[in-house]
Amino acid sequence: MQKISKLGVLTSGGDAPGMNPCIRAVVRTAIYNGISVVGIRQGYKGLIENDMFEMGTRSVSNILNLGGTILKTARCMEFHTVEGREKAYKNLKDHDIDALVVIGGDGTFTGALKFSQQFPDVRVMGIPGTIDNDLYGSTYTLGFDTATNTVIDAIDKIRDTADSHDRLFFIEVMGRDSGAIALRAGIACGAEGILLPEKATAIDELIELLKKGEFNKKSSSIVIVAEGDKSGNIYDLAKKVKQQISNYDIKVTVLGHLQRGGAPSSFDRILGSRLGYAAVNALMSGHTQEMVGLEANVIKTTPIEEALTGHKFKLEDDLLQMVDVLSI
Numbered sequence: 001m002q003k004i005s006k007l008g009v010l011t012s013g014g015d016a017p018g019m020n021p022c023i024r025a026v027v028r029t030a031i032y033n034g035i036s037v038v039g040i041r042q043g044y045k046g047l048i049e050n051d052m053f054e055m056g057t058r059s060v061s062n063i064l065n066l067g068g069t070i071l072k073t074a075r076c077m078e079f080h081t082v083e084g085r086e087k088a089y090k091n092l093k094d095h096d097i098d099a100l101v102v103i104g105g106d107g108t109f110t111g112a113l114k115f116s117q118q119f120p121d122v123r124v125m126g127i128p129g130t131i132d133n134d135l136y137g138s139t140y141t142l143g144f145d146t147a148t149n150t151v152i153d154a155i156d157k158i159r160d161t162a163d164s165h166d167r168l169f170f171i172e173v174m175g176r177d178s179g180a181i182a183l184r185a186g187i188a189c190g191a192e193g194i195l196l197p198e199k200a201t202a203i204d205e206l207i208e209l210l211k212k213g214e215f216n217k218k219s220s221s222i223v224i225v226a227e228g229d230k231s232g233n234i235y236d237l238a239k240k241v242k243q244q245i246s247n248y249d250i251k252v253t254v255l256g257h258l259q260r261g262g263a264p265s266s267f268d269r270i271l272g273s274r275l276g277y278a279a280v281n282a283l284m285s286g287h288t289q290e291m292v293g294l295e296a297n298v299i300k301t302t303p304i305e306e307a308l309t310g311h312k313f314k315l316e317d318d319l320l321q322m323v324d325v326l327s328i
Ligand code: ATP
Pocket: 012, 013, 014, 015, 044, 074, 075, 076, 077, 078, 079, 080, 081, 104, 105, 106, 107, 108, 109, 110, 111, 112, 114, 129, 130, 131, 132
């Protein structure tokens, strides 16, 4: 097996808290093992535009506690093309880079797989970095825990004002096609309703539920709506409910990008460190076209193809049933 002498690392797609601890772990594990490291700025864009720099152990000092990514991230259409990936390959070869660690979500992994199939001599390892928690092969992705805590913190504050004014709040949270943040935050904040993309919502049922809450003398209600929920625009939804429940003052809050920011939680710092360390070790052992993940507290690798096609978010019916019971 060919020994790796130089490794490139990039972050791509949406940023996620925990990427920095992960970069730090990749850089230090590689250097510890005698492998040079090149940081690639702005994901695949930097790879194509040759925006790279040598990294040392000190270039990742004091970043464990920082949100975002020191390598920056971007979305890059050119990487979708064979020619774009050829340019990227040429730049990697010019820098004598023989392995690549990509930290990102499903789009990033699709790009990594295509690149690796086109140029199999560059070993590629993926690390799941996305707040959406939508990749198969890792129970948790980097950033999910921090983002969920951020959402909980925001909803706690909203609950204070909702309670003071007898208000009903519809709160939209991120997650693309995944309801993972919505479900966890809904449980932690005692939401009266949780609307998820994985489950069709009957508006009548929701209205019934909220009326019951009113009858039971609830002074406020919170309904969490995952951004990928199929019942339509959150403002239209609030209007429809308003027509049937007039007592409540109904408000809508879209939490938006604040969910991506902030210092990574202890969980994401440790997860990032473990996955970064594991990714370099896996590459050194000859693995390629795989993703490192954590399942049942054990680090494992999964072929990228499987990480992309495996069905991640099995709707946790037991959790939803629990929400119905606990929110009476
Ligand atoms: P998040 O889940 O946080 O949005 P992501 O990794 O899914 O992160 P994307 O914007 O979907 O974010 O993908 C990141 C980058 O990966 C794209 O900008 C593009 O450069 C590359 N990429 C995505 N899909 C493909 C594809 N089909 N072929 C080649 N490259 C791709």
